[in-house]
Every structure is written in C-alpha cells, then in structure tokens.
Amino acid sequence: MAGHARADPDRGGRVDDRRTDMRIDSTARPWPFSAVLLTTALVFFAVAAAFFAAIGQSPLKVMTDLVLFAAGDGFSREExxxxxxxxxxCALAAAIPGRLxxxxxxxxxQLHLGAIFGTAMVLSMPGAPAMILLPATLMAAACGGAFWGAIPGWLRGRLAVNETITTLVMNYIGVLMVNxxxxGPWRDPVNLGWPATARFPDAVDLPVLPGTRLHLGLMLGALLALACALAFSRGIRAERVRILAMNRKVGETFGLSFPRHAVVLMALGGAVAGLAGIGEAIAIQGRLQPGLSLGYGLTGFLVAWLCGHRFLPILLVSILIGGxxxxxxxxxxxxxxxASSAVILQGLLFVTVLAVPGLLQRRTA
Structure with missing residues (x-):
C-alpha cells in the first residue's frame, strides 16, 4: 500500500501512513482466555516438574502429594x-481499578490500613455487643482501605502521577504503620515477649460455617466476586468504565470524568483489600501483630493479572493458589x-503467568 505524509493533529508534525498501516495490519488477534489459561497451567507444571527433578525429588510423587495436601480431606480443603x-x-482489589x-x-x-482502622474500632469499643462491634469494625476496615486506595487514584486522575509507583510505595508505608x-501505643503490656495488641474480644469473631473453620471472609469474597461480575458486565456505569478504559479522550468528550472514576474505583478496590486485612487480624491472628500478610497483596495482583481482571476466574484461581x-x-x-519449595513454586507460577501470554501473542504477531 502506497503511503504518504500527512499532518498529525495531535503533534503538529507529519506522520508516515506506511508506518501507520503496518501497525494496523500487524495487530494480532488475541488468544482466547481459556487457551491462555490452559497453556499457562501446562507450562507451569512442566517447569515445576523440572524443578523437583533438579532437587532430587520425584516430580510425579510431589505433584500427587501437592494435590492430596491441598484437597485430599476435609481439613486440607478447609486450609x-x-x-x-x-x-x-486482594485480587478483587486489583481487578476493580484494573477495569479502568x-x-x-x-x-x-490497603490490607494493612484496613487492619489498622478495624483494630482502632475494636480497641475503642472493647465492651460493645457483637451486633454493633462486628459491623462497625468491618465498616472501619473498608474505610481505611478505601482511604489508602483513593490517594493514588486522586494523584493519577488529577496530577497524572503513575499509580503503580504510588501504590507500591504506599505498601511499605502501610506495613511500617502497623509495626x-x-x-508503640497499641502494644499489649501483658504480652511482653511479642509486639502485638491485646487479644480481640469474642464479640468481633467472624461467623463460621457450622462444623468448619471457614469464616465470613471467604463467603464475602465470593459474593463480592459475583457482584463485581454482574456490575461490570451490564448497565450504564459499566459502559462508562469501558469507554474510559479504551480511550480517555473519547470518554471525556461525552462528559465522563476520568479523575472521578479513578478515585472511586481505586477506593472500592482499597475497601475490599481492607476487609482482607481485618479478616486476617480477627480470624487468623486474633489480634493485630507484625506479619499480618504473607504477601497476599502481590499474590492477589498477579492472580488478577492472570485472569485478565475477570472476576469469576479470579474466584477459581484464588482457590488454586490457596491450595x-x-x-x-x-x-x-x-x-x-x-521449606522454600512452596515459595519457589509460587514464584515460578507468577513468572509463567507474566511470560506465557506475551509469548503466545508474539507467535501470532
């Protein structure tokens, strides 16, 4: 196709149509999500098998044990x-703003700020009944996470500050604030050997399924995933987010506010992560102490990335990573x-998650 130079209205210069045509003609057809997911799983198992063989373990035996220890009996499934x-x-917290x-x-x-705000509510009302204390604690945790998420959302929308950098830096601030x-002021004087708050009262315990250890956090996460899948798949608000995500200038031409959507979606994501923080503090630790998260924030981000910010696949993949x-x-x-094998496996999985989609796309380009 013959090309010629033409004016570029955005830059005031000249562009070559031949370059533009090449870019358009080389646009690759994206792989189906199911194909990407299946290929990623196969590559991961191949890499994991090579790793176990390299350390002198039988890949087949270790993989079999992995499945049994993750889902072999009731206790394993609960864990x-x-x-x-x-x-x-945390994956939902990344996927919600990811839609924009x-x-x-x-x-x-955001997880740590949610734990801080929720703990502050618990410590301020130690004698309150469960019907008041638990909802107030969950609401405070959501507000804390939303506050920590809204800040980089505002910086991105109003000042064009990169949200990846600001959220990454604010992670360290949140962890250090808990410490x-x-x-310091929240340390339980009775527990001199370990820095932690006093044990939370029974009134703030999360409800559990009868006969199990499964608490409200998982059920709430599943409901939120379903709600997000519905909210972002239909309706005028979902269309507004989709338009702004595809082209901010076009959206603003129709009167849509990118800064407002950035703040709202980042705050919503932060609220969900805040619930994860107070859930861990209540259900797992029974108090606020260092080591609240085992890298759940980064793990959730990579789960959201693997699933393309699709909420229902996030639910499934989160369970697989939990296993x-x-x-x-x-x-x-x-x-x-x-002992380091599980961490190494997780790292191998995430490298595979990041690499395989790009490799597949290059093969179709």
Whole structure:
C-alpha cells in the first residue's frame, strides 16, 4: 500500500501512513482466555516438574502429594479455602481499578490500613455487643482501605502521577504503620515477649460455617466476586468504565470524568483489600501483630493479572493458589521437601503467568 505524509493533529508534525498501516495490519488477534489459561497451567507444571527433578525429588510423587495436601480431606480443603480468602479479596482489589486500565499493586498497603482502622474500632469499643462491634469494625476496615486506595487514584486522575509507583510505595508505608503501632501505643503490656495488641474480644469473631473453620471472609469474597461480575458486565456505569478504559479522550468528550472514576474505583478496590486485612487480624491472628500478610497483596495482583481482571476466574484461581500455599506447608512436614519449595513454586507460577501470554501473542504477531 502506497503511503504518504500527512499532518498529525495531535503533534503538529507529519506522520508516515506506511508506518501507520503496518501497525494496523500487524495487530494480532488475541488468544482466547481459556487457551491462555490452559497453556499457562501446562507450562507451569512442566517447569515445576523440572524443578523437583533438579532437587532430587520425584516430580510425579510431589505433584500427587501437592494435590492430596491441598484437597485430599476435609481439613486440607478447609486450609486451602482459608488461604484463598485474602488472596481472593486482594485480587478483587486489583481487578476493580484494573477495569479502568489502572495498574494498582497497592492491595498490600490497603490490607494493612484496613487492619489498622478495624483494630482502632475494636480497641475503642472493647465492651460493645457483637451486633454493633462486628459491623462497625468491618465498616472501619473498608474505610481505611478505601482511604489508602483513593490517594493514588486522586494523584493519577488529577496530577497524572503513575499509580503503580504510588501504590507500591504506599505498601511499605502501610506495613511500617502497623509495626509502629504494635511496637508503640497499641502494644499489649501483658504480652511482653511479642509486639502485638491485646487479644480481640469474642464479640468481633467472624461467623463460621457450622462444623468448619471457614469464616465470613471467604463467603464475602465470593459474593463480592459475583457482584463485581454482574456490575461490570451490564448497565450504564459499566459502559462508562469501558469507554474510559479504551480511550480517555473519547470518554471525556461525552462528559465522563476520568479523575472521578479513578478515585472511586481505586477506593472500592482499597475497601475490599481492607476487609482482607481485618479478616486476617480477627480470624487468623486474633489480634493485630507484625506479619499480618504473607504477601497476599502481590499474590492477589498477579492472580488478577492472570485472569485478565475477570472476576469469576479470579474466584477459581484464588482457590488454586490457596491450595498451593496450603500444600506447601504440608509438603515440608510430611514429604521432606525443602521449606522454600512452596515459595519457589509460587514464584515460578507468577513468572509463567507474566511470560506465557506475551509469548503466545508474539507467535501470532
């Protein structure tokens, strides 16, 4: 196709149509999501098998044990789902602003701010009944996470500050704020050997399914995933987000406000991560103390990335990652696999998640 130079209205210069045509003609047809997911899983299992063979373990035996320790009996399945709950909430926290094209890696900090705000509510009303204290604590945690998410959303929308950098930096601030409080004014004087708050009262315990250890956090995460799937698939608000994500200038031409949507969606994502934080503090630790999160924020971000910010696949993949984490502890104890194997497997999984879609796209380009 013959090309010629023409004026570029945005830059005031000249562009070559031949370059423009090449860019358009080389646009690759995206792979179906199911194909990307299946290919990623196959590559991961191949890499994991090579890793176990390299450390002198039988790949088939370790993989079999991995499945058994993640879902072999009732206790294993409960442990898998308990590990999946904070991952699911943090993945939703990344996926909600991701629908606007925002890359938020701040769920870790938002999780910690939610735990701080929720703990502040618990400590301020130690004698309140459960029907008041628990909803107030959850609401405070959501507000804390929303506040921590809205800040980078406002900076991105109003000042064009990169939200990936701001959320990453704010993660460290959130973690250090928890440490400052539990080493300082919130430290329980009775518990001299370990920096932590006083144990939370029974009134703030999360409801559990009868006969299990499964608490409200997982059920809430599943309901939020379903609600988000519905909210972002239909309706005028979903269309507005979709338009702004595809082309901000076109959206603003129709009167849509990108800054307002950035703040709202980042705040909503932060609120969900805040619930994960207070859920871990209540259900797992029973108090606020260091080590609240085992990297759930980054894990959730990568789960959201793998699923293309699709909410229902996020629910499934979060459970699979939860099984990997739960089985890692059991592998160390019973299969004599090195303690670092679960962490290495998780790292291999995320490298695979990041690499495979790009490699597939290059093959079709």
């Amino acid at each position: 898998t789902l308990l590990k999946a709950a904070p991952i699911l909430l 094209g925002l890359i938020s890696v701040g769920a870790e900090g 400052a409080l539990v080493f 990997l984490l739960a089985a890692g502890d059991a592998l160390q104890l019973y299969a004599k696999v090195p």
